[in-house]
Amino acid sequence: MNFTHRIDRVFSFGDTYSYDNINATIGDYQVFGEYLHCVEEEYHRNSPSNGTFDDFAQKIDAMWSTEPVWNASSFSKIPSHYDDPDAPVIWIVDGGSEEAIARDAPGVLPNILSKSGALIFVFFLE
Structure with a gap:
């Protein structure tokens, strides 16, 4: 802003x-689980980072639990x-x-x- x-x-x-x-129950949705699987595949295919997907996912989870x-x-x-x-x-x-x-x-x-x-x-x- x-x-x-x-x-x-x-x-x-x-x-x-x-x-x-x-949504606190987001992990219960099959569609969201499938989405996360696609995100992981795309991360491995497209990310120039040397970090792991797990590191990336932890950072995203931290962001989603504190922002916006x-x-x-x-x-x-x-x-x-x-x-x-x-x-x-x-x-x-x-x-x-x-x-x-x-x-x-x-x-x-x-x-x-x-x-x-x-x-x-x-x-x-x-």
Whole structure:
């Protein structure tokens, strides 16, 4: 939130503003386990780091359990179209069955970010 003047457009999917919004039961979801398996494969294929995936995963877990820590005051630093016609275009996007983020988080952000748009994708499986 320190360089909001650099923001032109934001398309944020699976977004949250506080680590408290991370779903505590995320590890119970098969889809998330499959996602982590893909992440590990891609890490080994693409990372130039000499570190291990386990080191990387521990750092990600530490980040997810302590960040972000934002609130309405934090987001008020981002200009809105009410105040500035050149303000960034912001979309808050999420899936209808988000596994990782608490269900109410995507609905809170558009209320905090004036003139942002919200879009929830809902998929029906037969």
